[in-house]
Amino acid sequence: MNDTFDLDVVVRSLGYVLVDGLGFTLALTLTATVGGIALGIVLALMRQSSRFYISKPAQLYIDVARALPLILVIFWIYFLLPYVAQWVIGSARPVAVGARTSAFVTFTLFEAAYFAEIIRSGLRGIRKGQMDAGYSLGLNYWQVMGSITLPQAMRNMLPVLATQMIIMFQDSSLVYVLSLTDLLGAASKVAQRDGRLVEMYLFATLVYFLISFVASQLVQKLHMRVATPR
Known part of the structure; x- marks a missing residue:
């Protein structure tokens, strides 16, 4: 490592770190x-079902996903996804999926469990009388959910969903273990190449902080707007 603090390495690598990494x-x-939200809606509706063969699989999925460390799930899907793809398409050998695809699949499946619980909480917060009113108009369960209950629940849960999105943004740094060029991975590669670990990791920290801080402030404003009675 160098003894002097040099920000020139940050300037030289801005394009690579921000464009490729960020x-x-x-x-x-x-x-x-x-x-994750799309799958989370499906899981939340399944959890709401009175039929145990529909609600129990969703509950098991959510409980297992929330009980496992994300980094462990990243490794498992990275190593198992090629064999799952082989089984699905009937290939003679494991399918080359790649680290990028594995990362997208992992985060979508993993975060769906958290989004599902957030959405389910929002659904439970809607008064039952509104569903009864929908039924009295001749709507079926799915029409009531799609037209009355779910839109209100999503609106009420927007700040919480956005907060979970910020957490996911921070957790995305874990894909560094797959040697992917995310924000942390790009900064680390430059740091190792130029021997400027302090400067590059400090810069990555600053970018994570600024984006998360600004996003958090926007979530607070969104929360105030959603909470305002209409």
Whole structure:
């Protein structure tokens, strides 16, 4: 390591760290958020079902996912996904999936469990009378959920969903273990190459902090807006 503090290495690597590294981190966060919420809605509705053969599998999925460390899930899916793909398509050998695809699949499946519980909490907060009113209008269960209950629950849960998204953004640094070029991975590669660990890790920390802080402030404003009676 060098004894002097040199910010020039940060300036020289801005394009690589922010475009390649941060770009991948944001893409992973946004994709896993959309996919996780979509799957989370399905899981939450399954948990709401009165039929045990529908609610129990969803509950098992959520409990198992929430009980495991994310880094362990990253490794398991990375190593098992090629064999799962081989079984699905009937290939003669494991399918080369790749670290990037594994990361997207892992975060989507893992975060879906947390989004499901957030959405389920929102659904339980909607008064039962509104569902009864929908039934009285001739709507079935799915129409009531899609038109009345779920939109209200999603609106009420927006701040919590956004907070979980911020947590996911921070947790995305764990894909570094797969040698992917996320924000932390890009900063680490430059740090190792130029022997500037302090400067690059400090810069990565600053970027994580600024994005998370700004996003947190926006979530607070969103929470105040959602909480305001209409």
